[in-house]
Amino acid sequence: MATLHSANLFFETTKPWEMRKVPQRKPELEVTLHMVMETLRISAIILLPIIPNLSEKILDKLNVPKSDTFWSNTKQFNWSDINFKSRALLPEKIVLFQRIISPKDEPKKKKKIKL
Numbered sequence: 001m002a003t004l005h006s007a008n009l010f011f012e013t014t015k016p017w018e019m020r021k022v023p024q025r026k027p028e029l030e031v032t033l034h035m036v037m038e039t040l041r042i043s044a045i046i047l048l049p050i051i052p053n054l055s056e057k058i059l060d061k062l063n064v065p066k067s068d069t070f071w072s073n074t075k076q077f078n079w080s081d082i083n084f085k086s087r088a089l090l091p092e093k094i095v096l097f098q099r100i101i102s103p104k105d106e107p108k109k110k111k112k113i114k115l
Helices: 001-013 023-047 054-062
Strands: none
Touching: 001 023, 023 054
16 A cells, blocks of 8 residues: 555656646656556556455556456566557546545535625
């Protein structure tokens, strides 16, 4: 879990959504996205026996074939022998976790004054 927390912190710190706006930062953007996606891929494979439904959703979204979801595939960092062009994310939007908004985080509604 610490690895996933670190990947999330890395993602939030590097702000790829801002890198995307600057064409000169495209190589940096690609490296950032690749590192986070690779962390997700390996983590999903490791967690497959524990949380199979969630892991399968992640692996499906990352377009990882079932034949590449074995323990031995966690040692193959960077999909070193695979063409990256064939590894595009699937276009479907997948919500892994519903956002939980506590009452204190909800925007306060302004009271309307009746005249």
